[in-house]
Amino acid sequence: MSRDGAVAGLFLAPSLIGFSVFYLIPFVLGFYQSFTDGAIGGQLVGFRNYADLLHSASFRKAAGNTMLFTAVGVPLLIILSMTLAILLNRSLYLRSWLRTSFMLPLVVPVASVVTVWQVFFDWNGTLNAWLHELGMARVDWMQSNWSMSIVVVMYVWKNIGYDMILLLAGLQSIPKDYYETASLEGAGRFRQFRHITVIYLTPTLFFVLLISIINSFKVFRETYLLAGDYPYDRLYMLQHYMNNMFFELDVQKLTAAATLMVGCIVMLTSGLLRAERRFRENSE
């Protein structure tokens, strides 16, 4: 057993070292930094940086926006990708082509996608041209309360294919006999969905939910390319804040914000994992 452990350690070592050097150690250093003042010499100041951070109205706004984005985007994404997965699970004309096409957004480079979106939503862009032809007033989409909806759409568009594939795999692992038995016993479509599909898909759903939440934090890249470092109020997210702090050389606030964000993500994930474990124990 100990020999196996050693071998396992050996095989894990490369990725473990890579992970430590480029993620874990910098994060731990950053964590330490978040409790010090100024960079040189750095004396411990306890939670002062965190207090400063929470006093910053911009940070609170950024955190609020990020939460709102995740709260709206993730459920929407899951509902839509689940619908798609169920539709594509049946025999459908051109099914394999459709499946492939939903994966395409994942492989297109972000910068080129953003360009297309910019052209579409610009003041003189496609969407406004259509509105104009319909005799409606133009809207500066990225500088209005629509801006977050646009980013939500972009996030859904980008991630729907990936989630769909995961859910499809989950759907296909549900034995067909269950449905046959249920329909023999007179269960309707909806009943089958609620008591077979949802139940057996739940483990996959937990995973998809987790991945979607993490991907929702990554939407910064698109927003940054689309709207720059000081976007419209509604779009100003945690990563904007951290990015700007980085350029202001404010390492203290930056690391404090990063630590808080990591803390939230860890809490969320461990909550989800615990819920999943409990679900699995109940269903066994």
Next chain:
Amino acid sequence: MKKYSKGLIAGCLLALALTACTGGGLTNGNAGSSGSETGEGTGASPAASSDGNASHDGSKKTIVFSTFWQDPKYEEAKKEYEALHPDVEIKLENVDYTDATLEADMEKYVTTTNAAMLAGKGPDLLEMDMLPVDSYMKHGLLTDLSPMMAQDNSFKKADYFMNVIDNVRAGDSLYSMPLSFFLMGFAGDEGAIGKTGVKVDDQSWSWADFTKTAKSMTATGGLPSVLSYEGPEYLLGEMVSDNYSLFVEPDGRKAHFDSASFTGLMKQVKGMFDEGLVSKIGRGANAYFQSVQINSPKDYLESMQVAGLQMKMFAKEDGDHMKLYAKPHAQDTAAGGYFKTYRSVAISENSKVKPEAWDFIKFMLSQDIQSAATTTGFPVNKAAYAIQIGELKKQGAFKSAEEGPLHGSMIQADGGMLSGLDTYVNGAVHPAQDNKSDKMRELIITESKAYFAGQKTAEAVANLVQNKAMTYLNE
């Protein structure tokens, strides 16, 4: 077991090779001391620690001086200084950039220097022109030069243009010493302005005075416009940074862009362009004034000639008596013109050779190093400036740039014009493009475009600017 250890080493190497290319992101900056950036700097590695170089055992001291551009000016200063001080070695570090990747190289220089400075491992001396002085100051990364100036008996304030040096101070402290500067002002034809009969008091005019003067000048029916300017949004940006305290509270926590004074200013600027008092077409040909940046006494003569040529395209009889006028200043600031520093140097707070570095700065400020007429920028050393003027006068005439609009024709060194420059060199007291208002300025310029293009109302733009400004100020 042997096999395993070989595999382990190979695995580690592979892991490092695979992950090394992803390490260049943001984590680099906040890890700071993790040392991962030392290896990857292409040319200049500002991270090369100074403590290793400042050898204490021998008597020879090393000053590491980091710049982005390779600069013959510094190379010359280094050579002469080392000849005079054999116990000091000055190590110039600059970046090997390529034209194709210039922007990325600049960005990389700034981020690596930032990281090195934050980790306390930066160079001893830095050229600050490209670096964020304000952030460095805020984090105490730079040495205050003013005590050194005060204690050094051989440094006589009267020898320098203190109007420039004193106005880049932060409070009482001076963190970044300008070696030279440019003058920012208007070029105008004395003859054409004289014909309007309007008195132009450029030494003390504010933007409000300018608007008044402009109205009476166009009323005389000479040239159609008074000022040629790149665009209304830039003029607005300029006027806001001139009146910065009106819109941003001094503690930098609250902005007042949603006020009537901001929308009023926007409307005023739009009015000036609509009435044609200021115009962005014509490139200065149809206006009494155009913005200029004067880089040196020689450049003054040459760019006035060029500006005159442009005026002649519109009115043949004008453009023979071009001279420099001071730019209008903000309502609530002191009268005087604008300057822009060029080649500012600063000493790292963490440097172990501060006295030597200061001595070298003083050397770069000296008359011998500064008086060469070939370099760009007005020297902050008064004697060096006088020598440049004197030599130009003695020369009488010089050849203009071959590739320039004058095609290498001879330019007369007009003694009167050169003497007239004195007032402006001594009277420039406002640093142009103050770093503090830079982000705001950028914000105002991008947002207000929509107003000037007629896409949005002044109030809508003001609200956007206000929101973004508040976000910026409260970060």
